[in-house]
Amino acid sequence: MASIATCFTLPPKHHCPRRRIFKSSLLPNHPRNFRLHPTPIFPGFGAKFRESRVSVSAVKSGLDAAAAAIRPGGSVESDKLPSDVRKRAMEAVDACGGRVTIGDVAGRAGLKLNEAQNALQALAADTEGFLEVSDEGDVLYVFPKDYRAKLLGKSLRMRVEPVLEKAKAGVEYVARVSFGTALVASIVLVYTAIVVALSSGRSEDDNRGRRGGRSYDSGFSFYMNPFDLFWFWDPYYSRRRRVQTDDNKMNFIESIFSFVFGDGDPNQGIEEERWKLIGQYISSKGGVVAAEELSPYLDIQSSGETLNDETYILPVLLRYEGQPVIDEEGNILYQFPSLQRTASSQRSGRKEYVGRRWADFVGGVNKFFQEKKWQFSNTTVSERAMVAGLGGLNLFGVIILGTILKDTRIAPVGFIKFVSSIFPLLQIYAGSFFAIPLLRWFVLLKTNADIEKRNKARQQCAQSLELPDISLRRKLLSAQDMAQKTFIGQDRIVYSTEKDLVEQDYEAQEWDKRFREIEKSD
DSSP: OOOSHHHHOOOOOOOOTTOBOEEOSSOTTSOSEEOSSOOOSSTTOOGGGGGSOOOHHHHHHHHHHHHHHTOOOSSOGGGGSOHHHHHHHHHHHHHTTTEEOHHHHHHHHTOOHHHHHHHHHHHHHHHTOEEEEETTOOEEEEOOTTHHHHHHHHOHHHHHHHHHHHHHHHHHHHHHHHHHHHHHHHHHHHHHHHHHHHHHHHHHHHHHHHHHTSOOOOSOOOOOOGGGGGGGOOTTHHHHHTTTSTTOOOOHHHHHHHHHHOSOOTTTTHHHHHHHHHHHHHHHTTTEEOHHHHGGGSOOSOTTHHHHOOGGGHHHHHHHTOEEEEOTTOOEEEEOGGGGEEOOOOOOOOOOOTTSOHHHHHTSSOSSOOOOOOOSOSSOHHHHHHHHHHHHHHHHHHHHHHHHHTOTTSOOOTHHHHHHHHHHHHHHHHHHHHHHHHHHHHHHHHHHHHHHHHHHHHHHHHHHHHSOOHHHHHHHHHHHHHOOOEEOOGGGEEEETTSOHHHHHHHHHHHHHHHHHHHHHO
8 A cells, every 4th residue: 555645745834944954863774964944745845836836747646645545456455454543543533524634643643644644544445535735735534424424334343343243242241250150159069068078977876876885976067058158148249239239239149259369450542642632732742742742651760761752752753753853942842743744623722831830731532541549349348348348258168168078978979079070270369368468559559650640740740840940941832833733625635536636727828827827037
């Protein structure tokens, strides 16, 4: 599949006298010279024409190759995309009104630029979308309003995914319930085996006593009705508790699994949210930011780390193809050209920084990225106490049963033989029932301490932006001066794959005529 961004995406034109050539070792795989005006994608034009428009002939020849890359074929291209990439790209397309640039999707969905490009090409190929090219060579992807319905009609994978997700959720629920039920089954088996073994031993002793003319007392007497263990098993418990209501309470059997294994990663999917925040923030800032502005969203060890070392911003530069630039005061700023061009008519949320609150300045984006701490269990204290009590009861029973099974007077026949064969499994279950939570507890202490440290560092960085010192304020104002957000409207479209070439031939000739006149004037 041909690369569209390589042929058409242009950095925004800008005439800021503050920028100079910046040499940096931050990006070892990129050229060391970062210029204010990158080389245009249509070579051969003079430097003065960089502010002009692009020849329609050049646009047409390049766009034909790009359109061929997304021309529908026999297979469904969207099925080749990872599910999360496709979903996030479609959400971004919907949010932008169905007319987007690669930067729009990358910034709003938090995708890498190449991921956004591949997703847009696949979606356009499968939904009869078309391409538009602006007078400066920007490629826009336009989708019909019913593109989701068209894609759903073609893609078997999209129709099957909801079923698979429900099946996965069902399997997870069965696993949770099965583990909890195993505790009940273990208690029943253990104490039933104890009762049967003691009854068998007492009967054998009575027979020996009658034969010997005397009776024998083992000195240990225990009786328990195994069915009494179901005192806590209420078939209407879940109905009374309204399981899976809005407060996400779980029934008692599920709480057993939660006590032992926990309830999963509370930060699942949070990385995608992090990159969405970063992309939306950069877009709202006009594509030029200082490293300190992104520190509240990245992983840093301490707020002091941002003063001398800005390597923490490398993942952002690589993801959104940013480049370092410097102003006349020597401040290092970072420009993201792809996030400066938009097809969305929504206004940027950026506001003046001086005299404004940080929340207004950010424009609605969260002030800092906050990770959630891991919980030992989402169950209540009373539920955890009851689960621990039952686990202790099971462990005590396994210990007693192990002692009884060592007695040579107990004949391993029938039910006792069956319990003896699975007794190692009962021991493993009873031991791991407390060993796993204990190990998890120590691990969570360390994990939560690290999360708290990162959250605190990010919060301190956000607070420093609310009340910046003089040097940081000047740096932020410099980034504000360099910022640029270019809206690509219909009036700037010079070529579209939606129309036939014949329809656009007259317009193309007129444009080439004007183009040649501009070249002669140069």
